[in-house]
Structures are given as C-alpha cells and as structure tokens.
Amino acid sequence: MQLPDVVRIPLPEGRDYEIRIGAGLLGQSASWAGLPRASAAVIVTNETVAPLYAERLREQLAAVYARVDVVALPDGESFKDWPTLNRVFDHLLQEALDRKTVLFALGGGVIGDMTGFAAATYMRGVPFVQVPTTLLAQVDSSVGGKTAINHPLGKNMLGAFYQPVRVLADLDTLDTLPDRELRAGLAEIIKYGPIADAAFLDWIEDNLAGLLSRDKALLAYAVRRSCEIKADVVGQDEREQGLRAILNFGHTIGHAIEAGLGYGEWLHGEAVACGMVLAADLSCRLGFVPQAFVERLRSLIQRAGLPVQPPQLGVERCLQLMRVDKKAEAGDIRFVVIEGVGCAGLRPVPDDLIAAVLRDHGAG
Amino acid sequence: MQLPDVVRIPLPEGRDYEIRIGAGLLGQSASWAGLPRASAAVIVTNETVAPLYAERLREQLAAVYARVDVVALPDGESFKDWPTLNRVFDHLLQEALDRKTVLFALGGGVIGDMTGFAAATYMRGVPFVQVPTTLLAQVDSSVGGKTAINHPLGKNMLGAFYQPVRVLADLDTLDTLPDRELRAGLAEIIKYGPIADAAFLDWIEDNLAGLLSRDKALLAYAVRRSCEIKADVVGQDEREQGLRAILNFGHTIGHAIEAGLGYGEWLHGEAVACGMVLAADLSCRLGFVPQAFVERLRSLIQRAGLPVQPPQLGVERCLQLMRVDKKAEAGDIRFVVIEGVGCAGLRPVPDDLIAAVLRDHGAG
Incomplete structure (x- = not known):
C-alpha cells in the first residue's frame, strides 16, 4: 500500500485538516482513522456516482459507524438548489439523526458544495468529509471550505465558509470520469x-x-x-x-x-x-x-x-x-x-x- | 440623553460585540456609530413591526448608508421557513446588493433568527445588527449568534452560529408589545x-x-x-x-x-x-x-x-x-x-x- 500524499490546510481554532491524495484511498481503512466519532454517517452522492462508488464507501464506513445511510441526489448543476438540498435535510430529520452525524460528500463539485452547505446548517453544523470523484473537485472545490447552492439569480449566492474535517482524493475514481469532465478539471x-x-x-x-x-x-x-x-x-x-x-x-x-x-x-x-x-x-x-x-x-x-x-x-x-x-x-x-x-x-x-x-x- | 447600558460579548477573532440597552436608542445617532461601512443597508422586519418602527429606523440609517431598503415579512413563527426567508434573498439579488450590505433585524425572535440566517448565508456572510423589539428577543434570542429557520420536522433545525456586529435593545419599543408577548419574554x-x-x-x-x-x-x-x-x-x-x-x-x-x-x-x-x-x-x-x-x-x-x-x-x-x-x-x-x-x-x-x-x- 502506497502512502498518500498529504497536504495540510493551516487554520485557527483547531480547524486545520488534511487533504490526502492517492490511488485506491477509498478502499483503505487507514483513510478513515481519526475521524470524529458518531453513531451515524450519511453519504451524500448523486445518481451517476452512486452505482460506481457508494457501496464501496458504505462498506468501508460500516467498520467505523454503527449506521451508514446513502442519499443519492439527481446529477448536475441545475439541481444545486434549495429543493434538492432539502432532500438531505428531510432524510436527516426523518431518521432523527443527531448533531454528531458525519456527512460524506461523494462526487464532484456540486455534491461537495451542497453537502458542505448541508453540514454547515444542519442543526447549526455537523462534521463533514469531502470525497471528491472529479478532477475539478479534487484540485479545487473540495478544498477550502466554500460551500453553497445556486439561486435563480446567481451562482453560489447562498452558502457558508465551513471547513471539512478531511479531504480524500482517490485518483482511481478519475478512471470513470468522462473526458469532458476531465478537461473541465x-x-x-x-x-x-x-x-x-x-x-x-x-x-x-x-x-x-x-x-x-x-x-x-x-x-x-x-x-x-x-x-x-x-x-x-x-x-x-x-x-x-x-x-x-x-x-x-x-x-x-x-x-x-x-x-x-x-x-x-x-x-x-x-x-x-x-x-x-x-x-x-x-x-x-x-x-x-x-x-x-x-x-x-x-x-x-x-x-x-x-x-x-x-x-x-x-x-x-x-x-x-x-x-x-x-x-x-x-x-x-x-x-x-x-x-x-x-x-x-x-x-x-x-x-x-x-x-x-x-x-x-x-x-x- | 441617557447613556445606554452596555454588555459586551467576548469572542475570539475580533468578533466580540456590544449589546446596548436603553430607552430611546432607536432615535439616537450614537447608536449607529462604528458600524461597518457599506453602500446599502436592508431592514428586515415583519408586517406588524414595520408600521411602528421601520420608518424611524430607516431615517436614522439614511444618515449612514446611501441606500436603505425595508423588507417586511409576514408575522409569526409559522413563517419562519425557507420560502419566507427566500423573499429576503430575492430582494438582495434582484437589487444586486453586494457582500458588504448590512442587514438590520427589526422585530422579535423570529425576525432576528431569520435575518441572522440570511446574513450568515447571503454570499457566504454579510454583517448584521440586531434591533430586538420584543422582551424575549432583547433578553435572549438577539444575543449570542444562534440563527435558524424551522423545518416541518423540527424547530430551528437549519441554521448557523453567526454573530451580529451589534445588538441594540431600545426599551421604548416594549411600549407597543402586547401583554401576552411581554409575559412570554x-x-x-x-x-x-x-x-x-x-x-x-x-x-x-x-x-x-x-x-x-x-x-x-x-x-x-x-x-x-x-x-x-x-x-x-x-x-x-x-x-x-x-x-x-x-x-x-x-x-x-x-x-x-x-x-x-x-x-x-x-x-x-x-x-x-x-x-x-x-x-x-x-x-x-x-x-x-x-x-x-x-x-x-x-x-x-x-x-x-x-x-x-x-x-x-x-x-x-x-x-x-x-x-x-x-x-x-x-x-x-x-x-x-x-x-x-x-x-x-x-x-x-x-x-x-x-x-x-x-x-x-x-x-x-
């Protein structure tokens, strides 16, 4: 097993965190060591990424959290809106998941931004982990704590600065990335x-x-x-x-x-x-x-x-x-x-x- | 002019702020000294409070900000929801108000919580001032930076910790408070x-x-x-x-x-x-x-x-x-x-x- 590259984001008040970069990180138990304890984790992903990686991540997290749910949203920038975000809140509240619940953003920039905003605002803040599966998310949007949704009158107009507790960029997930998205990254x-x-x-x-x-x-x-x-x-x-x-x-x-x-x-x-x-x-x-x-x-x-x-x-x-x-x-x-x-x-x-x-x- | 009582909230990273308490503060220019500079201010209030105090506040703020808008939401806890909050965002974006815009929450706990959440999330954060007009808001909800809206499945489930830059409790506004709300406070x-x-x-x-x-x-x-x-x-x-x-x-x-x-x-x-x-x-x-x-x-x-x-x-x-x-x-x-x-x-x-x-x- 090759050790991942690690880049550290220096932040005050104990909020600094690691970006781990490497091939195969999604399948390694070391990837989850040291994350916040909780009774539940929720993987937020989209309908394109879910069939590719959600089950692998769920199996990994099941060794750490007593309960692991998956919420798959429709795919695309046009769904980066309040009604779609609210599907995450509906799930969290219907299942009475508490404010220690850890959210995992499994997908590209849209999923990362939305999951981050959900984490920033659910019960005024729960921890979240970025698991970017697109090149664009791995090099940019998953890092740095900008979270947001779009408003009909402007992109990323509603959001928060809210940092993840870890970013895990598994380079193997780029294998399934369409060429057009690779170029966009x-x-x-x-x-x-x-x-x-x-x-x-x-x-x-x-x-x-x-x-x-x-x-x-x-x-x-x-x-x-x-x-x-x-x-x-x-x-x-x-x-x-x-x-x-x-x-x-x-x-x-x-x-x-x-x-x-x-x-x-x-x-x-x-x-x-x-x-x-x-x-x-x-x-x-x-x-x-x-x-x-x-x-x-x-x-x-x-x-x-x-x-x-x-x-x-x-x-x-x-x-x-x-x-x-x-x-x-x-x-x-x-x-x-x-x-x-x-x-x-x-x-x-x-x-x-x-x-x-x-x-x-x-x-x- | 009697000087207001001042209580200071000690917070890190330059986020500490003053609660000023006194009779007649709404009509005193000293109340607005030292607030963040901006080209615009928006008073968020409700349809009950607006006819009582919005014009007085608008006139005061017009001496500080080149532009002062008023957004009056329907009154009551049942409107502490996303669609109503979105009326604030619609206004801010339709008028292309920038991320230095200062929001003023003029009203009770519902207005304070909603305006605070709007301030926390509009363009990932703009400054806001609490101007509580109910006893409950003056002694509790306007202080401390808890902002939120309700979700059908739970009260205050979506929100943020986001501090105001000042709280201004004008005791004269309690004169118009219904007895039932006084007791609730x-x-x-x-x-x-x-x-x-x-x-x-x-x-x-x-x-x-x-x-x-x-x-x-x-x-x-x-x-x-x-x-x-x-x-x-x-x-x-x-x-x-x-x-x-x-x-x-x-x-x-x-x-x-x-x-x-x-x-x-x-x-x-x-x-x-x-x-x-x-x-x-x-x-x-x-x-x-x-x-x-x-x-x-x-x-x-x-x-x-x-x-x-x-x-x-x-x-x-x-x-x-x-x-x-x-x-x-x-x-x-x-x-x-x-x-x-x-x-x-x-x-x-x-x-x-x-x-x-x-x-x-x-x-x-």
Missing part, C-alpha cells in the same frame, strides 16, 4: 499557474498530453501542486477578505456564462476556461501582461479541448449578470487580473473596457 | 435564575408585579442582567460544545409543544415556561432539587400569567418530537436539569422517567 489546474506559480504553468504546458491521457503519476502531481497552492492561499485568507479572491481568476465571466446559458449547459470548468482567456485579455489591455501571454493561455486552453470563445449572450446581459457577482462592490464589477505570470490581484474594471473585451471575443 | 428572564443566578430569581419574584406593569427601570435591570448571564455563557462556549446548553432549560419539552401544536399556536416563551415546570419536576425526581423548588418555580410562572400545564399531545408523540431535539444524542433524549438553584447541567434522561412526568402533568 484541467481548467482549474491551469488556473493555478497564472495566479500563483509560473513554473507550474510551464509544467502543465509540457505535460498536457500526458494529463489528457490520464497518466496517473502526472495527475497525482497536478492534484497535489494545485492543492498546495490552494492550501497556502486559504490558510492566509480563509474568508476571502483579500488574497483568496485570486482563486476566482476566470470566474467573473465564467459565472455569467453559466447563469446566462442556464446552469449545466456549459460545465463550470469550461466556463472558467473561457473566462480566463477574456480576463487575460483584460489584464493585457490594462497594461499588466503582453499580448503574447494572452495567446499563450488561449493556446493552452484550446489544446486542453476547452472553449476559448464565449457564447453570444449579449454584452448588456453579461454585464448585468456580472454585477451580482460576489466580488462586485457598490455596483463596480471587479476582476481578478494577472499582473505578471504567477501573480494576480483583484481590481475594479470600468464597464466600457469589459464591454469591449466581450464584444471583441464574440459575446456581443 | 418574562419566561426567558425567569430561566436565567434557576440555571445561573439564585439572587436574580429572588429579585424576579420580588419585582414581578412591577415587571408586568412595565416599570421601565425594572425592565432595564431585567434585560441587562439577562444579557450579562447570556454573554458570560456564550463567551465561554459559543458553539454549544457543552456549557451553553444550559440556556436551553425548559426548551426540550418547549420545542416539542411548539412543533406538536403547530408553530405559532403557543408562543415560544409560553412553551418554554411550561417546559421549565416539567424539567424542574424531572430534576426533582432525579434527586437534584426538592419538591419545594418545583412548586416555587411553578408558582412564579403562574403568577407571570404563563402556562404550567402542557397540551394533551400524547406521551408517545411528545417523546418522538423530543428525539429530534438538537441536544439528543444516539437516540437518547437529553435534558437541562437544575442541580441546585443557580446551577444546571445537561443529562440524558431515560424515556420512562420523561413519560411519567409528561403523564403526571397531563400531556398524556
């Missing part, structure tokens, strides 16, 4: 280069083909390095008072695309990929990076099989959607701009400049 | 005696008539002493890992009565009053306090015009409702028992003993 991996680590961007460019063909050693490194960068940022700014916002590079336009098309039309990673191209162009027009950097990022994203051109939503509609972005302030839309490869910052950007970029990239 | 004041302060229990007994006739000096002392006790407990145990549970004296049976009759049938304070009588009897049967203490508490509660006999819900139904209580663990119902006047603890109590008490008091 690569978008968030690519993100870490421009915002924090120029050498990692070089590495991704050099190893893209291997990552796309699911070379497990390469994936292991990409997941670990991504988690290290995220852990470093979250450890410095858990509640996004400042620095943490850089993790949202590409997300301002990305969220507008997702909301504008209807959740689930484009995958989150696809929307972020396209958003990064436009945000890089904005950074260039603001004088921070040369045009060559925009082209370099566009080329990498294109090679990863991800979209570089936004859908034709109309410029005004895009701006309107961006004004409800969580980073907006007093009506100003704020963007994560690249200020040099490996260095990013959050800045208000005038509407007319955003409109020009949207138009020039075909969103108008 | 007295129930939570009485509570602080048995659990924490024998001398305060004596004081309440001596001054009950004056409190019932709304003597402002007596009310001011009762509110301040209640807040001091609560601040002390919450400062030691914000997230109810242990000690804080004593604040739930009378609430295990109280919550069952509220849920069993349908929310709003009995006021929360009425249900708690009755719950305290039964919990005192339990404490007596467990050998902690003499029968004389049970009679003493029953007599005080009766003099306050509060119910001492539970509705006939049936013993089994009561037990079932108590098993989903947040303090229950692994199926055991746990009670706050009085271990001596001014001293309480949380203990599991066998079902048959609870059943006997319920039966003997007429719930069966």
Whole structure:
C-alpha cells in the first residue's frame, strides 16, 4: 500500500485538516482513522456516482459507524438548489439523526458544495468529509471550505465558509470520469499557474498530453501542486477578505456564462476556461501582461479541448449578470487580473473596457 | 440623553460585540456609530413591526448608508421557513446588493433568527445588527449568534452560529408589545435564575408585579442582567460544545409543544415556561432539587400569567418530537436539569422517567 500524499490546510481554532491524495484511498481503512466519532454517517452522492462508488464507501464506513445511510441526489448543476438540498435535510430529520452525524460528500463539485452547505446548517453544523470523484473537485472545490447552492439569480449566492474535517482524493475514481469532465478539471489546474506559480504553468504546458491521457503519476502531481497552492492561499485568507479572491481568476465571466446559458449547459470548468482567456485579455489591455501571454493561455486552453470563445449572450446581459457577482462592490464589477505570470490581484474594471473585451471575443 | 447600558460579548477573532440597552436608542445617532461601512443597508422586519418602527429606523440609517431598503415579512413563527426567508434573498439579488450590505433585524425572535440566517448565508456572510423589539428577543434570542429557520420536522433545525456586529435593545419599543408577548419574554428572564443566578430569581419574584406593569427601570435591570448571564455563557462556549446548553432549560419539552401544536399556536416563551415546570419536576425526581423548588418555580410562572400545564399531545408523540431535539444524542433524549438553584447541567434522561412526568402533568 502506497502512502498518500498529504497536504495540510493551516487554520485557527483547531480547524486545520488534511487533504490526502492517492490511488485506491477509498478502499483503505487507514483513510478513515481519526475521524470524529458518531453513531451515524450519511453519504451524500448523486445518481451517476452512486452505482460506481457508494457501496464501496458504505462498506468501508460500516467498520467505523454503527449506521451508514446513502442519499443519492439527481446529477448536475441545475439541481444545486434549495429543493434538492432539502432532500438531505428531510432524510436527516426523518431518521432523527443527531448533531454528531458525519456527512460524506461523494462526487464532484456540486455534491461537495451542497453537502458542505448541508453540514454547515444542519442543526447549526455537523462534521463533514469531502470525497471528491472529479478532477475539478479534487484540485479545487473540495478544498477550502466554500460551500453553497445556486439561486435563480446567481451562482453560489447562498452558502457558508465551513471547513471539512478531511479531504480524500482517490485518483482511481478519475478512471470513470468522462473526458469532458476531465478537461473541465484541467481548467482549474491551469488556473493555478497564472495566479500563483509560473513554473507550474510551464509544467502543465509540457505535460498536457500526458494529463489528457490520464497518466496517473502526472495527475497525482497536478492534484497535489494545485492543492498546495490552494492550501497556502486559504490558510492566509480563509474568508476571502483579500488574497483568496485570486482563486476566482476566470470566474467573473465564467459565472455569467453559466447563469446566462442556464446552469449545466456549459460545465463550470469550461466556463472558467473561457473566462480566463477574456480576463487575460483584460489584464493585457490594462497594461499588466503582453499580448503574447494572452495567446499563450488561449493556446493552452484550446489544446486542453476547452472553449476559448464565449457564447453570444449579449454584452448588456453579461454585464448585468456580472454585477451580482460576489466580488462586485457598490455596483463596480471587479476582476481578478494577472499582473505578471504567477501573480494576480483583484481590481475594479470600468464597464466600457469589459464591454469591449466581450464584444471583441464574440459575446456581443 | 441617557447613556445606554452596555454588555459586551467576548469572542475570539475580533468578533466580540456590544449589546446596548436603553430607552430611546432607536432615535439616537450614537447608536449607529462604528458600524461597518457599506453602500446599502436592508431592514428586515415583519408586517406588524414595520408600521411602528421601520420608518424611524430607516431615517436614522439614511444618515449612514446611501441606500436603505425595508423588507417586511409576514408575522409569526409559522413563517419562519425557507420560502419566507427566500423573499429576503430575492430582494438582495434582484437589487444586486453586494457582500458588504448590512442587514438590520427589526422585530422579535423570529425576525432576528431569520435575518441572522440570511446574513450568515447571503454570499457566504454579510454583517448584521440586531434591533430586538420584543422582551424575549432583547433578553435572549438577539444575543449570542444562534440563527435558524424551522423545518416541518423540527424547530430551528437549519441554521448557523453567526454573530451580529451589534445588538441594540431600545426599551421604548416594549411600549407597543402586547401583554401576552411581554409575559412570554418574562419566561426567558425567569430561566436565567434557576440555571445561573439564585439572587436574580429572588429579585424576579420580588419585582414581578412591577415587571408586568412595565416599570421601565425594572425592565432595564431585567434585560441587562439577562444579557450579562447570556454573554458570560456564550463567551465561554459559543458553539454549544457543552456549557451553553444550559440556556436551553425548559426548551426540550418547549420545542416539542411548539412543533406538536403547530408553530405559532403557543408562543415560544409560553412553551418554554411550561417546559421549565416539567424539567424542574424531572430534576426533582432525579434527586437534584426538592419538591419545594418545583412548586416555587411553578408558582412564579403562574403568577407571570404563563402556562404550567402542557397540551394533551400524547406521551408517545411528545417523546418522538423530543428525539429530534438538537441536544439528543444516539437516540437518547437529553435534558437541562437544575442541580441546585443557580446551577444546571445537561443529562440524558431515560424515556420512562420523561413519560411519567409528561403523564403526571397531563400531556398524556
């Protein structure tokens, strides 16, 4: 048995926790050692992931908890809403499960965000464990304690900062991931280069083909390095008072695309990929990076099989959607701009400049 | 202008805050000094309180915030639910209000709990101020950061620990409080005696008539002493890992009565009053306090015009409702028992003993 890679998120008040990364972790009893004691555990998953991994996880947890339930929600971003979340609450309350019950989020970003929000709010907080089964969740959404559901008027608008007690990224679960979702996960991996680590961007460019063909050693490194960068940022700014916002590079336009098309039309990673191209162009027009950097990022994203051109939503509609972005302030839309490869910052950007970029990239 | 009484809640990470208590605070500009800056404030209130105080508060806040909105929800415990809460989110998002927006909870416990939960979850957290206008909210629910909504299967089952940035208890707002609600507030004041302060229990007994006739000096002392006790407990145990549970004296049976009759049938304070009588009897049967203490508490509660006999819900139904209580663990119902006047603890109590008490008091 190979020992997992471990990345630690440093947090105050005894809330720090481990991200364990490795192949086969789901089947190893060591994965569950040291979790909070409780009389019951509930695996929250979706109808796609449940037939693949829920039984394996249930068997493992049955050695730790007297009772293990499985709640399988419908799959997809369009179900990241209150009525679907309420199915988790209904189950917990119908079964009279107490406030020591441990929730396990088995799935991708939607399941992780929803289970985390359920854990944050059920009886004002129960412990939860992230078991991400998509690349995107393993490198980004399962780490750092952002939990949320969507509102018809905006993505992730209702949520909480609430940390898991552990993250367990079993690389073997990526074997069953559709290609489209693998590529969407690569978008968030690519993100870490421009915002924090120029050498990692070089590495991704050099190893893209291997990552796309699911070379497990390469994936292991990409997941670990991504988690290290995220852990470093979250450890410095858990509640996004400042620095943490850089993790949202590409997300301002990305969220507008997702909301504008209807959740689930484009995958989150696809929307972020396209958003990064436009945000890089904005950074260039603001004088921070040369045009060559925009082209370099566009080329990498294109090679990863991800979209570089936004859908034709109309410029005004895009701006309107961006004004409800969580980073907006007093009506100003704020963007994560690249200020040099490996260095990013959050800045208000005038509407007319955003409109020009949207138009020039075909969103108008 | 008389300076307000100030009670401070000590909390880590810069989250400590002031409870200001006094007559006329709503009309004093000093009340708003030092609150977080923002471009907008939203007053969340209900349709009963809005015509009485919303305009006065709006005018005050207009000197501080460029924009001040009012959202008035329907009044009552039966509206402490997700669809009603969502009206607040709809407003915030339709108006594209950003994550610095400050929410003001103007009303009783239901408005305070709901506004607090909205503040805890809108964009993962915005600041909020409690402006309690009922005695119950001033002495209990507005203080300490417990926020929640009800679920059809249990009271306050969905919520968060999320602290306000200030509590402003204007005693003048009690002038418009119906007698029934004044008495319900007295129930939570009485509570602080048995659990924490024998001398305060004596004081309440001596001054009950004056409190019932709304003597402002007596009310001011009762509110301040209640807040001091609560601040002390919450400062030691914000997230109810242990000690804080004593604040739930009378609430295990109280919550069952509220849920069993349908929310709003009995006021929360009425249900708690009755719950305290039964919990005192339990404490007596467990050998902690003499029968004389049970009679003493029953007599005080009766003099306050509060119910001492539970509705006939049936013993089994009561037990079932108590098993989903947040303090229950692994199926055991746990009670706050009085271990001596001014001293309480949380203990599991066998079902048959609870059943006997319920039966003997007429719930069966």
